[in-house]
Amino acid sequence: MMLGEESESADYWKACGDEALANGIKGVIMMGAHWDCLGDRIEVATNPSPGKSPVAYVHPSKYVNYKLVPELNSADRCISMLKDGGFNVGANPKFEWIHDTYLILIRMFPAGCPPTTIVSMNARFDPHFHLRVGSTLRPLRNEGYLFIGTGGAVHNLYRNVWAPMLKYRDNFAQETAPEGWALEFRQSVEDCMTQNRGPALRRAITRLMKHPQYRDAHATDDHFMSACFVAGAAGDWEDEQEEGGRLGAETWELTNMVS
Ligand SMILES: [Fe+2]
Numbered sequence: 134m135m136l137g138e139e140s141e142s143a144d145y146w147k148a149c150g151d152e153a154l155a156n157g158i159k160g161v162i163m164m165g166a167h168w169d170c171l172g173d174r175i176e177v178a179t180n181p182s183p184g185k186s187p188v189a190y191v192h193p194s195k196y197v198n199y200k201l202v203p204e205l206n207s208a209d210r211c212i213s214m215l216k217d218g219g220f221n222v223g224a225n226p227k228f229e230w231i232h233d234t235y236l237i238l239i240r241m242f243p244a245g246c247p248p249t250t251i252v253s254m255n256a257r258f259d260p261h262f263h264l265r266v267g268s269t270l271r272p273l274r275n276e277g278y279l280f281i282g283t284g285g286a287v288h289n290l291y292r293n294v295w296a297p298m299l300k301y302r303d304n305f306a307q308e309t310a311p312e313g314w315a316l317e318f319r320q321s322v323e324d325c326m327t328q329n330r331g332p333a334l335r336r337a338i339t340r341l342m343k344h345p346q347y348r349d350a351h352a353t354d355d356h357f358m359s360a361c362f363v364a365g366a367a368g369d370w371e372d373e374q375e376e377g378g379r380l381g382a383e384t385w386e387l388t389n390m391v392s
Contacts, residue, residue: 134304135386136236137191142392143240145382150241159277160204160248162211162270164263164363165233166284166356169256175215175266176225177208178251188232190298199239201230204248207278211250211270218269225253237283247279252362258354260339260361267365268335280366282359285392286322286383287315289352293387304386315389318350322360323380331373338364 135142170176183201187193208224215222230251238246252270255262267280274280292315297306311319321344325337338360341347351357367375385391 134188134190135384135392136232136240137188137195138304140305140384142382142384146237146240147243149381150243153279154242154247157277158247158279160207160250161238161279161281162207162250162252162273162366163234163237163281163283164252164254164266164359165231165282166254166288166359167231167233168228168251169254169258169355171256172221173255173257174221174223175255176223176228176253177211177215178203178228178230178253179205179208179224179226180228181205181226184229185235186229186231188236190302190304191232191236196232196235196239199235200246201235201238202246202248204250207248207273208250210273211252214272215252215266215269218265220266220269233283237281241281254355254358258358260342260358263358263361264335264339264365264368267362267367268369269365271366271369274366280363282363284356284359285390287311287319287350287389287391288356289350289389291352292349292389294389295387298387305384307385307388309388311385311389311391314346314349315391318344318346319383319391321346326378327380328377330368330375330377331370332368334372334378335364335368338368 212222234251297303329337
């Protein structure tokens with residue numbers, strides 16, 4: 134899969150990691166696409182020595198030896214900030230990290246994992262709820278924490294073309310162009326991120342779930358929530374003055390999926 138192979142996106146993530154280190158980040162606050170909690174609950178990972186859950190189609194040599202560095206102090210801070218924000222939130226001291234987060238960290242920071250805190254999603258997949266998780270934790274950005282959301286712009290496993298992967302382990306084969314609905318939604322994601330700043334970015338990202346092609350692009354909502362989280366963290370009024378969003382890289386795989 135893309136997270137395990139060399140790709141233009143992987144190179145770009147490395148460049149982003151280098152830039153973050155050059156800016157002296159204190160740590161990383163992260164939401165992925167594979168950990169969600171039931172009811173109205175969210176959790177923050179507090180396992181002091183988390184294992185890694187294995188990942189299909191990626192050779193273990195690409196990740197087994199990478200040492201994960203959870204940051205428990207900032208996990209506690211995230212929990213208390215989220216509690217103060219009215220969330221039903223608690224610690225999860227048993228959580229094992231999943232490839233949606235650790236493979237990105239390996240790509241961004243190959244020389245060593247920065248202190249990292251992972252925040253879960255909520256399984257009701259409400260875009261405004263996840264936006265508010267991001268906006269509640271936003272003050273940590275001012276202290277030097279890097280926020281990362283990992284998911285996908287177009288991510289529908291039911292509509293991918295799996296044959297080249299199953300026959301030849303070739304996830305990047307594009308025997309045909311991506312289908313129209315995938316191109317259409319991908320363009321809207323780019324437009325929303327590059328053409329909006331501040332609260333307009335928050336509105337644009339959450340509104341994407343009403344896009345006519347949304348359900349084709351995301352058969353399940355899990356890979357879209359981190360975009361809402363990041364829009365919450367980066368979409369305040371004061372962010373209107375900041376540089377707009379940029380499409381740094383994109384990689385298509387399995388014909389119809391793009392990240
Ligand atoms: Fe995933």
